[in-house]
Amino acid sequence: MLERDKGATIDLLLLLLVAGVFIWSAIQPAGYLIWTMEVLPAVILLIFAIATYKRFRLTTLSYIIIAILAIIMFIGGHYTYSKVPLFNWIKEHYDLKRNHYxxxxxVLKSLFAIVIREILIRTSPLTNGKWLFTATLSMTLALSALYEISEWLFSVITKSGKTSKDFLGMQGDIWDSQWDMLLAFIGSILTLLIFSKLHNRQLRKKM
Structure with missing residues (x-):
């Protein structure tokens, strides 16, 4: 019971942190259309996590990952991904060709592989092993590809010039989408290799 109460407290603190960053993000962003498009996936994910909390409560690790991803998207939505100040400074300091936010x-979005892994373990016949690893990796890559397609569709449908350019965030790199998916692939493999044991321990306490 104490462990469960501790977990609930952590979940609440994460929610308050994410809500605070969301409010900050919505105050005078680079543009409200680009902000809406950037934060919308995170908002949908958070609504789903909150709505299913009582009947399908995830592990603390999964909620930490969801919070990190939401914050990353809220920051990107506020400044646009290609203009986040810290990474502009890194770009100038190291004479890089682009803002790497x-x-x-x-790379951080590949952490979502743990959330997918948990859902598969708890709702499918899959157990820890190569097929769980393969299915999790495949679904993570599918989501990454879907996100890239949604960015492209937005630019095609809206034809809103600068907003579309900021949303795509290519910064002159014609292989930007391929780089993003490659990073998601590599990041997902590392995520599963690094965090699966910790995730298993948390799952054993919950199941």
């Missing part, structure tokens, strides 16, 4: 964001 979007690359950094896609």
């Amino acid at each position: 979007d690359r950094f964001g896609h």
Whole structure:
């Protein structure tokens, strides 16, 4: 019971942190259309997590990951991914060709593989092993590809010039989408290799 109460407290603190960053993000962003498009996936994910909390409560690790991903997207939505100040400073300091916040964001988004892994373990016949690893990796890559397609569709449908350019965040790199998916692939493998044991321990306490 104490362990469960501790977990609920952590979950509440994560929610308050994410809500605070969301409010900050909505105050005078680079543009409200680009902000809406960037934060919408995170908002949908958070609504789903909150709505299913009582009947399908995830592990603390999964909620920490969801919070990290939401914050990453809220920051990207506020400044646009290609203009986040810290990464502009890194770009100038190290004489880089681009702001790498979007690359950094896609590496962190691969952490979502743990959330997918948990859902598969708890709702499918899959157990720990190569098929669980393969299915989790495949679904993570599918989500990454879907996100890239949604960015492309937005630019095609809206034809809103600068907003579309900021949303795509290519920064002159014609292989930007391929880089993003490659980083998601590599990041997902590392995520599963690094965090699966910790995830298993948390799952054993819950199941």
